[in-house]
Amino acid sequence: xxxxxxxxxxxxxxxxxxxxxxxxxxxxxxxxxxxxxxxxxxxxxxxxxxxxxxxxxxxxxxxxxxxxxxxxxxxxxxxxxxxxxxxxxxxxxxxxxxxxxxxxxxxxxxxxxxxxxxxxxxxxxxxxxxxxxxxxxxxxxxxxxxxxxxxxxxxxxxxxxxxxxxxxxxxxxxxxxxxxxxxxxxxxxxxxxxxxxxxxxxxxxxxxxxxxxxxxxxxxxxxxxxxxxxxxxxxxxxxxxxxxxxxxxxxxxxxxxxxxxxxxxxxxxxxxxxxxxxxxxxxxxxxxxxxxxxxxxxxxxxxxxxxxxxxxxxxxxxxxxxxxxxxxxxxxxxxxxxxxxxxxxxxxx
Numbered sequence: 001x002x003x004x005x006x007x008x009x010x011x012x013x014x015x016x017x018x019x020x021x022x023x024x025x026x027x028x029x030x031x032x033x034x035x036x037x038x039x040x041x042x043x044x045x046x047x048x049x050x051x052x053x054x055x056x057x058x059x060x061x062x063x064x065x066x067x068x069x070x071x072x073x074x075x076x077x078x079x080x081x082x083x084x085x086x087x088x089x090x091x092x093x094x095x096x097x098x099x100x101x102x103x104x105x106x107x108x109x110x111x112x113x114x115x116x117x118x119x120x121x122x123x124x125x126x127x128x129x130x131x132x133x134x135x136x137x138x139x140x141x142x143x144x145x146x147x148x149x150x151x152x153x154x155x156x157x158x159x160x161x162x163x164x165x166x167x168x169x170x171x172x173x174x175x176x177x178x179x180x181x182x183x184x185x186x187x188x189x190x191x192x193x194x195x196x197x198x199x200x201x202x203x204x205x206x207x208x209x210x211x212x213x214x215x216x217x218x219x220x221x222x223x224x225x226x227x228x229x230x231x232x233x234x235x236x237x238x239x240x241x242x243x244x245x246x247x248x249x250x251x252x253x254x255x256x257x258x259x260x261x262x263x264x265x266x267x268x269x270x271x272x273x274x275x276x277x278x279x280x281x282x283x284x285x286x287x288x289x290x291x292x293x294x295x296x297x298x299x300x301x302x303x304x305x306x307x308x309x310x311x312x313x314x315x316x317x318x319x320x321x322x323x324x325x326x327x328x329x330x331x332x333x334x335x336x337x338x339x340x341x342x343x344x345x346x347x348x349x
Contacts, residue, residue: 003033003078005136006071008093009040010064010085013246015125016043017146017253019084021272022129025143027052036077038067038093045227046250049150064089068096076100079136082113083129103135122288124269144274151254154235161195162187163234163251164219165242167206172264172296173243174206177213179303179314184216186310187241194238197222199230199247243302244270252278261309263302264291267341280341281309285334286326293324300335301327308338 005026009019016039027035031052039047041057056071058064071077080099082090094102094112104113105128117131126143134140164183166175175183180198187196196219200207215221224230230250234240240251240258244265251258257277260270267280268288283305291301298320307314318327318335327334 003030004075005033005035006077006080006097006099007035007037007133008080008082008085008090009037009129010087010089013043014249015084016040017046017148017246017249018126018272019129020047020148021126021143021146022083022133022140023053024050024147025130026133026137026140029140030137036071038064038071042227046148046151046231046253049153050148061089065092065096068093072096072098074098079103080113081132081136082109083132101136103132105132122266122269124273126272143272145272146249146253146275147255148253151231151250154231155254155256156235159236159238159256161197161236161238162191163197163199163222163237163240163242163256165199165240165245165247166210167200167204168243168245169204169206170294171206172291172293172299173245173302174299175243175261175302175306177209179306180210181213181216182310182312182314183241183306184219186312188218191239196220197233197237199224199233199242201225261302261305263299263305264293264296266290267339278342281305281338283308283327283334284337284339285330287339289326291326293322293326296322296325300325304335305338308336309340 007023009016023037036054038056041059044055044057047055056067058067077099080097080102082104091109091112094109102113103115106116115135117135119128119131130142166180168174198219198221200221200223202223222233234251234254234256237256240256242248242260244260244262248258248260252275259279262282266288267282271278283301300316300321304314
């Protein structure tokens with residue numbers, strides 16, 4: 001019997017794409033079901049080439065409310081699955097959408113979402129969305145990788161350029177001018193003759209020091225004011241080297257080989273369990289630890305991960321970090337070696 005499923009995703013770029021992997025897995029596993037997805041309008045174009053799913057975008061809370069009211073007029077859904085969404089709009093969805101079953105990430109909206117999964121203490125980034133969907137459909141396989149047909153089609157057949165993504169939305173995950181230049185110099189040596197492009201969103205706070213310092217020798221800045229610009233430029237890359245930011249999820253979904261440098265965040269939890277051509281680099285001493293020091297403005301852990309990858313001596317010490325920095329609790333010199341993992345899974349912890 002044909003079932004009607006409504007997925008709700010309301011998150012940032014990377015989280016939204018990772019959550020979509022569960023939607024894609026559901027559509028591929030149960031092609032006879034009618035699947036609808038609610039997602040932010042600015043991300044919906046990234047899914048334009050996806051088949052088997054009806055996509056509705058929303059730009060703000062008011063437009064989301066309008067979408068929910070429209071969906072309330074449709075026949076009852078078999079399930080409303082809020083696989084990655086937070087805030088009061090989640091409650092609106094639970095109250096307005098007519099569905100036989102309603103599942104959320106946890107019990108915080110239990111009055112309108114009476115079902116929720118029992119998540120492990122440290123789930124993979126992709127796991128909560130899948131666990132929510134699995135409450136409704138226990139036979140749903142866990143998605144292993146992120147691939148978007150429309151994005152893959154935008155990738156050039158024989159790309160040659162090398163990309164660098166140095167900026168995140170947090171200072172503690174952003175490369176400064178010195179470390180960005182070091183990485184650029186190393187990549188010029190490892191990819192001789194390849195154009196080197198530094199990806200920047202000029203409106204990001206972390207981009208300003210890089211812009212003031214100027215592009216590293218032999219490199220050029222690439223700006224992407226719109227997602228279409230980002231997709232076009234990523235499609236020209238033979239490899240992307242980046243900090244932990246949503247940029248690398250788009251690249252992975254396109255099939256661009258990617259190396260991600262991690263500072264405070266847990267590399268083993270990031271991205272999909274079996275994402276091909278995906279490599280993670282982090283200080284070995286940090287292991288599986290996650291840093292909760294949000295006000296760190298000197299990302300020593302990230303800088304030294306990049307420096308060790310570049311086989312370079314880098315002299316910024318732990319004394320510049322906040323007092324609660326996990327590095328301060330480690331014995332010896334934790335800045336001397338990195339761990340490199342191919343493919344994010346629990347075995348890489």
